[in-house]
Amino acid sequence: MDIDGETTPAAPRRRTPQLVAGVVAVLLAAGAAFAVWQLTRSDDAGTPVAAASSGPPEQLVSCRSRPEPAPGARQVGAVPTAAPGAGTVVLAVTTNLGVIEIVMDRARTPCTAGFLSFLAGAKFFDGTECHRLVTGSLKVLQCGDPTGTGAGGPGFAFDEENLPGLAPTPTPTPSPSCAGVTVVEGESVPGGGMRITVPSGLAPSGNFVIKMPGAAVEGGLGCPFARQREVPEIMYPRGRVAMANRGQPGTSGSQFFFVYDDSRLGASYTPFGRVATGMEIIDQVAAGGVVAGAGTDGRPVTALTILNVTVRPA
Template sequence: MLAGCSSSSEPSAVPAATSSSTTTPQATTPRQSQAPVLDLSRFGALPAVPQPTTDVVSCAYPEQPPAAKEVNPPPTDNVDVFGTVDVALSTSRGPIDITMDRTQAPCTVNSVLSLVQQGYFDGTPCHRLTTSPGLEVLQCGDPSGSGRGGPGYSFANEYPTTAYADDPGQAQNPVVYPRGTLAMANAGPDTNGSQFFLVYADSVLPPQYTVFGTISESGLQTLDAIAAAGVAGGSEDGAPADPVIIESATA
């Protein structure tokens, strides 16, 4: 996928909030004209979610200007690590309901919930759609629509990256992010901001993109319709042919 998630087909090594675009990882296996179906059995699965050892954690959100849309940073202390949060994304192409899981990524959920409550995502485009086997996602969360925008702060990777704390080399080996996964885009390790991607078909990525929830079945139907309309210009990576706007996000 993208190391961050952007309209560029190449991963970026700079934070999403800078002038360089954020990316999602690229598919690890290029599409072959004679073999359009990717053999997912060649890749591993996401690891088990590490279980918390405390009820709350502290999070850090260092400044990463400029902000695509001015918001206050989220709280940093006493962040819950248990429970889920339901968020309804009302889009121009239909509803996409998501469920965020604090146990997977408490600091990520804390940030996204704060952005939802401040109306950060309201009226923002989903700027990137990818449709190649091994990378089938819709990327959203940048008010500028450029793939370069963020909230003015960044934060560290969480699950699944943290599941490899004892063997970080394994965190470079691609795994399958299954259909229905909700994950953060970034521009390299620990450069998460506001951009996220919605996986509508099994996609292969290194476990460097924080997983923080799931997509409802009705939301996947909306994503399927968006994907069926294709990418503008007929490519496999770019703006959706039918524009997708998040009209509102409510928790």
């Protein structure tokens, strides 16, 4: 299924119109002198409101985010609540090895593009390293973590976009047969693995069931056999750029990954752009491989440091 399928953006926020009267000139026949009046609306406090631009007003869509404390989170100030819902922009990522340009279609991922543009403007990515290279069946280079550990972020999280069959996911709840049983949430690991953390106080032999990332615990043949609603796999083609997350819906933050060879993944990671220039830089890092002892998933041998990120119209 084509992951570029367009999703329906949220309803645009209505903007208050600005009223500016044009210049009126009255030519006096006797002395060729003229008088000019300009009317500008003011708000209730008497503060002038800037004149509207000659172009059409930019349509905005509402964007939700939620606080999500992260180790070493970089403070970025007030998070935007709306973003442009149309047009194409370029995210220019300047690195120690050159410039990588990512084209983002704001009609398909308005909020993701908006939050990334906001973080770029806040210099959030400056000085960060692409901390993770995966070279197995999944072939990606992951960036965007100020801590370089895979656990860092901007202190907020937001919903995924532009995914097949994407719909708001209710908080999973155990079926009645799971009464009194602890549901342990799993965290997905690129490459098909899963990491779980058993709550303190729950013995390894305790009564609990593991919930797969992105799945919901449903009724079935008893809690230990609870069925899982799996996320479908889709192809992330070479050159795609997508958001990483914590394996749960609504946990996109600042981390993203470049796909340097076609890779199949669960449809859980927002595909927000494609590499227009600089793919050879990612190939160079991938060719260097992973540091010794990390197998096929670890820190790349060839360091890629993001110096700064800017946004401009395509």
